[in-house]
Amino acid sequence: DGGITQSPKYLFRKEGQNVTLSCEQNLNHDAMYWYRQDPGQGLRLIYYSQIVNDFQKGDIAEGYSVSREKKESFPLTVTSAQKNPTAFYLCASSPLRSFEDTQYFGPGTRLTVL
Amino acid sequence: AQSVSQHNHHVILSEAASLELGCNYSYGGTVNLFWYVQYPGQHLQLLLKYFSGDPLVKGIKGFEAEFIKSKFSFNLRKPSVQWSDTAEYFCAVNVPPGGSARQLTFGSGTQLTVLP
Numbered sequence: 001d002g003g004i005t006q007s008p009k010y011l012f013r014k015e016g017q018n019v020t021l022s023c024e025q026n027l028n029h030d031a032m033y034w035y036r037q038d039p040g041q042g043l044r045l046i047y048y049s050q051i052v053n054d055f056q057k058g059d060i061a062e063g064y065s066v067s068r069e070k071k072e073s074f075p076l077t078v079t080s081a082q083k084n085p086t087a088f089y090l091c092a093s094s095p096l097r098s099f100e101d102t103q104y105f106g107p108g109t110r111l112t113v114l
Numbered sequence: 115a116q117s118v119s120q121h122n123h124h125v126i127l128s129e130a131a132s133l134e135l136g137c138n139y140s141y142g143g144t145v146n147l148f149w150y151v152q153y154p155g156q157h158l159q160l161l162l163k164y165f166s167g168d169p170l171v172k173g174i175k176g177f178e179a180e181f182i183k184s185k186f187s188f189n190l191r192k193p194s195v196q197w198s199d200t201a202e203y204f205c206a207v208n209v210p211p212g213g214s215a216r217q218l219t220f221g222s223g224t225q226l227t228v229l230p
Contacts, residue, residue, distance in 0.1 A: 033217070040123070042204060042220035043158075058217055090158060092218075101208075102148070103218055105158040 003027065004106035006091050011111045013078070013085070021076045021109045023091035030096040032074035033103060036060060037088040046089075049074055050096060078111060086113045116141035116207050120221035127195055128229050135190040135224050137179075137205035147188040148206040148218065149179055158204070164188065175199070197230045 004025045013019045025032065031050045035043040045058030049068040063082025068074055074093075078085045088110050092103040119138045127133060139145060149161040162173025169181040179190045188205060205221040 035220075040222055042118075042222045043206075043218070044220075045217040048217060101146075101216070102160060102163060104160065105150075107157040 004091060004093055004104060006089075006106040006109050008109060009107065011109055013111065013113050015113055016080045018077055018079050019111065021078065021089055021091075021111070023074045023076065023106060025072055025074075025091075025093045025106075027093055027095070027104070028071075029093035029104075030071070031094045031101075031103075032068070033092040033094075034058075034064075034066065034074070034076045035090045035092065037090055037108070043090060046076065085111055087111060116145065116209060116219050118205055118207055118219050118221040120203075120205055120224050122224045123222070124225045124227070126227045126229065129197055130194050131228075133190070133192040133195045133199070133226070135203055135205075135226070137188045137190065137221060138186050139188065139205075139207045139219075140186065141207065141209065143209065145207045145209055147179075147181060148208075149173065149177070149188075149190050150204045150206060151201050152204070152223075153201040161190070161203070195226075195228050197228050199226060200228045201226060 007022045033048040034046040037043050044060050046064050047066040049055035065077045090108045091106040094101050094103045117140045147164040150158045151161045152158050162171050164171045164181045172178045177192050181188050203224045206218040208216045208218050
Protein backbone atom coordinates (compact mmCIF):
# COMPACT_ATOMS: atom_id res chain seq x y z
CA ASP A 1 0.00 0.00 0.00
CA GLY A 2 1.79 3.13 -1.22
CA GLY A 3 1.63 6.44 0.49
CA ILE A 4 2.91 8.79 3.15
CA THR A 5 2.75 7.88 6.80
CA GLN A 6 3.16 10.20 9.75
CA SER A 7 3.44 9.23 13.35
CA PRO A 8 2.21 9.72 15.92
CA LYS A 9 -1.25 11.05 15.08
CA TYR A 10 -1.43 13.00 18.34
CA LEU A 11 1.52 14.21 20.39
CA PHE A 12 1.68 16.02 23.67
CA ARG A 13 4.78 17.80 24.87
CA LYS A 14 5.73 19.77 27.90
CA GLU A 15 7.19 23.21 27.45
CA GLY A 16 10.98 23.14 27.10
CA GLN A 17 11.11 19.69 25.52
CA ASN A 18 12.18 18.84 22.00
CA VAL A 19 9.98 16.42 20.07
CA THR A 20 10.47 14.61 16.75
CA LEU A 21 7.69 13.96 14.24
CA SER A 22 8.10 11.08 11.84
CA CYS A 23 7.37 11.14 8.09
CA GLU A 24 7.94 8.16 5.81
CA GLN A 25 7.01 7.69 2.14
CA ASN A 26 7.19 4.63 -0.09
CA LEU A 27 6.32 6.47 -3.30
CA ASN A 28 9.97 6.79 -4.35
CA HIS A 29 9.51 10.56 -4.44
CA ASP A 30 12.60 12.73 -4.51
CA ALA A 31 11.25 15.78 -2.70
CA MET A 32 9.74 15.98 0.76
CA TYR A 33 8.20 18.88 2.63
CA TRP A 34 6.97 19.90 6.06
CA TYR A 35 4.07 22.30 6.47
CA ARG A 36 2.38 23.72 9.51
CA GLN A 37 -1.39 24.27 9.52
CA ASP A 38 -3.05 26.76 11.86
CA PRO A 39 -6.75 27.66 11.85
CA GLY A 40 -7.52 30.42 9.37
CA GLN A 41 -3.95 30.59 8.05
CA GLY A 42 -3.74 27.80 5.52
CA LEU A 43 -0.49 25.86 5.34
CA ARG A 44 2.94 27.38 5.73
CA LEU A 45 6.20 25.75 4.66
CA ILE A 46 8.74 24.89 7.37
CA TYR A 47 11.45 22.95 5.51
CA TYR A 48 11.85 21.04 2.28
CA SER A 49 14.35 18.64 0.77
CA GLN A 50 14.82 17.54 -2.80
CA ILE A 51 17.70 15.13 -2.28
CA VAL A 52 19.24 13.05 0.48
CA ASN A 53 21.49 15.01 2.85
CA ASP A 54 20.22 18.33 1.57
CA PHE A 55 17.37 20.52 2.79
CA GLN A 56 16.25 24.14 2.62
CA LYS A 57 14.44 26.47 4.99
CA GLY A 58 10.92 27.47 4.22
CA ASP A 59 9.02 30.53 5.39
CA ILE A 60 8.83 29.59 9.08
CA ALA A 61 11.91 27.46 9.84
CA GLU A 62 12.85 29.12 13.14
CA GLY A 63 12.61 26.68 16.04
CA TYR A 64 12.55 23.62 13.80
CA SER A 65 15.18 21.23 12.45
CA VAL A 66 15.12 18.38 9.93
CA SER A 67 17.30 15.63 8.53
CA ARG A 68 17.22 13.64 5.30
CA GLU A 69 19.47 10.63 5.77
CA LYS A 70 17.30 8.35 3.65
CA LYS A 71 15.20 9.12 0.59
CA GLU A 72 12.03 7.77 2.20
CA SER A 73 12.34 9.54 5.55
CA PHE A 74 12.18 13.22 6.54
CA PRO A 75 11.77 13.65 10.33
CA LEU A 76 10.98 17.06 11.81
CA THR A 77 12.19 18.12 15.27
CA VAL A 78 10.25 20.82 17.04
CA THR A 79 12.72 22.39 19.45
CA SER A 80 12.13 24.28 22.65
CA ALA A 81 13.05 27.43 20.73
CA GLN A 82 9.80 27.29 18.79
CA LYS A 83 7.63 29.87 20.54
CA ASN A 84 4.22 28.60 19.52
CA PRO A 85 4.54 24.93 18.57
CA THR A 86 0.93 23.81 19.10
CA ALA A 87 -0.34 23.12 15.57
CA PHE A 88 -1.17 20.48 12.98
CA TYR A 89 1.92 19.35 11.07
CA LEU A 90 1.69 17.95 7.56
CA CYS A 91 4.34 16.15 5.59
CA ALA A 92 4.24 15.99 1.79
CA SER A 93 6.25 14.51 -1.05
CA SER A 94 6.53 15.01 -4.80
CA PRO A 95 8.31 13.13 -7.60
CA LEU A 96 10.17 16.02 -9.28
CA ARG A 97 10.27 13.92 -12.43
CA SER A 98 8.32 16.17 -14.72
CA PHE A 99 7.13 19.67 -15.36
CA GLU A 100 3.79 18.74 -13.85
CA ASP A 101 4.90 18.23 -10.27
CA THR A 102 2.23 17.53 -7.66
CA GLN A 103 2.61 17.29 -3.90
CA TYR A 104 0.85 14.53 -1.97
CA PHE A 105 0.17 14.80 1.74
CA GLY A 106 0.31 12.52 4.74
CA PRO A 107 -2.40 12.31 7.43
CA GLY A 108 -0.69 14.78 9.75
CA THR A 109 0.41 14.96 13.39
CA ARG A 110 -1.39 17.18 15.87
CA LEU A 111 1.08 18.54 18.41
CA THR A 112 -0.10 20.07 21.65
CA VAL A 113 2.25 21.74 24.07
CA LEU A 114 1.04 21.58 27.64
CA ALA B 115 6.82 35.93 -4.17
CA GLN B 116 3.38 34.67 -4.97
CA SER B 117 0.34 34.90 -2.68
CA VAL B 118 -3.12 33.34 -2.71
CA SER B 119 -6.41 34.82 -1.50
CA GLN B 120 -9.54 32.93 -0.63
CA HIS B 121 -12.09 35.53 0.30
CA ASN B 122 -14.81 33.17 1.53
CA HIS B 123 -13.82 31.87 4.94
CA HIS B 124 -17.00 29.92 5.65
CA VAL B 125 -19.71 28.99 3.18
CA ILE B 126 -22.96 27.34 4.20
CA LEU B 127 -25.19 25.74 1.57
CA SER B 128 -28.13 23.41 1.41
CA GLU B 129 -27.85 20.14 -0.48
CA ALA B 130 -28.33 20.49 -4.25
CA ALA B 131 -27.24 24.14 -4.21
CA SER B 132 -24.53 25.24 -6.61
CA LEU B 133 -21.08 26.05 -5.29
CA GLU B 134 -18.45 28.52 -6.34
CA LEU B 135 -15.39 29.17 -4.16
CA GLY B 136 -13.16 32.04 -5.09
CA CYS B 137 -9.38 31.88 -5.43
CA ASN B 138 -7.14 34.70 -6.62
CA TYR B 139 -3.38 34.66 -6.82
CA SER B 140 -0.78 37.34 -7.26
CA TYR B 141 2.11 36.48 -9.54
CA GLY B 142 2.92 37.91 -12.92
CA GLY B 143 4.30 34.83 -14.60
CA THR B 144 3.27 31.26 -15.35
CA VAL B 145 1.82 29.34 -12.42
CA ASN B 146 0.59 25.88 -11.57
CA LEU B 147 -2.73 25.88 -9.70
CA PHE B 148 -4.25 23.37 -7.32
CA TRP B 149 -7.31 22.79 -5.21
CA TYR B 150 -6.97 20.50 -2.21
CA VAL B 151 -9.73 19.29 0.08
CA GLN B 152 -9.55 18.24 3.72
CA TYR B 153 -12.56 16.23 4.89
CA PRO B 154 -13.17 16.08 8.66
CA GLY B 155 -10.55 13.84 10.27
CA GLN B 156 -8.88 13.04 6.97
CA HIS B 157 -5.69 14.10 5.29
CA LEU B 158 -5.32 16.74 2.60
CA GLN B 159 -6.30 15.33 -0.80
CA LEU B 160 -5.77 16.69 -4.29
CA LEU B 161 -9.09 17.70 -5.86
CA LEU B 162 -7.81 19.01 -9.19
CA LYS B 163 -4.88 20.81 -10.77
CA TYR B 164 -4.03 23.03 -13.70
CA PHE B 165 -0.66 23.17 -15.40
CA SER B 166 -1.43 24.16 -18.99
CA GLY B 167 -3.92 23.64 -21.82
CA ASP B 168 -7.68 23.78 -21.41
CA PRO B 169 -8.40 26.35 -18.67
CA LEU B 170 -11.47 24.40 -17.55
CA VAL B 171 -10.22 21.56 -15.39
CA LYS B 172 -12.33 18.69 -14.13
CA GLY B 173 -11.48 16.95 -10.90
CA ILE B 174 -12.81 14.23 -8.67
CA LYS B 175 -16.34 14.06 -7.23
CA GLY B 176 -17.86 16.36 -9.85
CA PHE B 177 -15.73 19.41 -9.07
CA GLU B 178 -14.29 21.67 -11.72
CA ALA B 179 -12.25 24.85 -11.78
CA GLU B 180 -11.66 27.51 -14.38
CA PHE B 181 -8.38 29.33 -14.80
CA ILE B 182 -8.92 32.92 -15.95
CA LYS B 183 -5.49 34.36 -16.55
CA SER B 184 -6.67 37.96 -17.01
CA LYS B 185 -8.33 37.87 -13.60
CA PHE B 186 -5.61 35.84 -11.86
CA SER B 187 -8.37 33.53 -10.68
CA PHE B 188 -8.93 29.82 -10.31
CA ASN B 189 -12.43 29.43 -8.90
CA LEU B 190 -13.78 26.06 -7.83
CA ARG B 191 -17.30 25.04 -8.87
CA LYS B 192 -19.77 22.24 -8.39
CA PRO B 193 -23.29 22.39 -9.83
CA SER B 194 -24.98 20.47 -7.00
CA VAL B 195 -23.35 19.91 -3.60
CA GLN B 196 -23.94 16.98 -1.28
CA TRP B 197 -23.72 16.70 2.48
CA SER B 198 -20.53 14.67 1.99
CA ASP B 199 -18.85 17.72 0.42
CA THR B 200 -18.61 19.29 3.86
CA ALA B 201 -14.89 19.96 4.22
CA GLU B 202 -12.22 22.62 4.13
CA TYR B 203 -11.00 23.61 0.68
CA PHE B 204 -7.59 25.07 -0.05
CA CYS B 205 -6.37 26.78 -3.18
CA ALA B 206 -2.62 26.63 -3.81
CA VAL B 207 -0.11 27.83 -6.38
CA ASN B 208 3.49 27.13 -7.28
CA VAL B 209 5.77 28.38 -9.98
CA PRO B 210 7.41 26.30 -12.73
CA PRO B 211 9.89 25.08 -13.91
CA GLY B 212 9.94 21.53 -12.70
CA GLY B 213 12.93 19.50 -11.67
CA SER B 214 13.44 21.30 -8.40
CA ALA B 215 11.52 21.35 -5.16
CA ARG B 216 9.15 24.26 -4.99
CA GLN B 217 6.91 25.22 -2.18
CA LEU B 218 3.19 25.42 -2.55
CA THR B 219 1.72 28.72 -1.46
CA PHE B 220 -1.69 28.14 0.09
CA GLY B 221 -4.71 30.30 0.62
CA SER B 222 -6.19 30.48 4.10
CA GLY B 223 -8.88 27.95 3.25
CA THR B 224 -12.67 27.95 2.92
CA GLN B 225 -14.79 25.87 5.25
CA LEU B 226 -17.80 24.52 3.36
CA THR B 227 -20.76 23.27 5.38
CA VAL B 228 -23.55 21.54 3.47
CA LEU B 229 -26.82 21.21 5.33
CA PRO B 230 -28.88 18.07 4.67
